[in-house]
Amino acid sequence: MLLVLALLASSPSAARAAACCGGGHGLGQRLGPMERAAASASLRMSDRVGSHDPNGRFSLVRPGVIDGDARADLAFLVAPVRRLQLGLDVPFLLNLRRTTEQSAWGGGIGDVTASARFDIVPLSSAEGFPAVALTAAASIPTGKPLGQNDDPLGARATGLGAAEIRPGIFVEKTWEGTATAIFAASVGLRTPMIDASGEEVRLGPRARFVAAAGPVFHSGLSLSFGVVSELESAPRIGSTTASDGGRRRTAALGFVGYDLGTRFTLLGSIEVDLPISLLGKNEPSAVAVTLGLRRAFSWRD
């Protein structure tokens, strides 16, 4: 169960499903000390409730407007050797957009992400010290970017339109099986892309920080609560960088996990972009709920 918080905090599906717009693409999931592989499926439902403007001011979404997303992730992890883990996440998105005048829906495969994790200080040998790991993720633009959409509400957008490399670090501390805390930091670096008007767009790097902690119970239940913060510098469009184009996002996180026997774990989370002015900038604000199931394979299987 100590894995649950780390799994959910680092899962791509826990990351914001801003398919078109560069929300963190995840740090890669994690295997436990006795696990050699895992497979998981999750479903994330989100709806936009407002947005922060370039001055950081928050506004509620207009009445009658729906910006809803559903995202299903299939994820696989394997440890070819003890300290190294490799992963793959394949997302599928379904978008619903509605205004008082129009409506549209669409979806498809999103940006596929490959991940890697190397344990510098493995959790099994930490003994009072926090476990430390280096992480890396690479997202391939297999989804459809917003610029290739022909619908005015962008409902068929499922990808960023650029590849992304995301190196990071993951720190985890446990207390004798009664509580756990994690801190993760990463930065996404994107490749240039060409927009619908033919100009080159270079998205700025996007940093992501996650901190969470919570209790672990002998019943197999674990809970944790935390916060995620993302910062992104303004993009460069042609030869111009917008002065107010930087982005900022702050969200509260809640996780729950429950062991269904020795192989399966039921996972759930809620992520709420905080509707407080100055905690966001140039970002949509949404509420997202995720439910997932994980199947683990141990070294003895």
Place this chain on the structure above:
Amino acid sequence: MKRMTSRRTLLAFSILGLVACSGAEPDAMETRREATGEKNLLHFVVDADAPISQGTNDLHVSIEEIATKTPFTGATVTITARMPAMGHSAASATIEEAGAGEYVAHGLSLPMAGRWEVQVVATRAGTSDAATITYDIP
């Protein structure tokens, strides 16, 4: 759909306490905007029948020559939109002249909430000028 709307309304109200302290309800967006061209040759007035919103929008553009204060008729007008924070761009579908320096742009697609910069470029013979209008869609 009514049930979905009720749930969303309940969710919105459940966080309204925080918003009331530090946020703002979306005001009706002012539809009329005026701007002087970058070269100080033309004056642009841009208006819409409804607040600019996600999806397609129709704009009414009035253009006047600053020096002569006469309508800028017979021009080639293009309208493009860009979201500077995310690099998204959008182009207006069709533009037609309605006479006396008035032009109508049909189907300007703004697919996301956020700040959009709408650039209007007008060209006739040897005169060309452009202006950028900013819209914030909540």
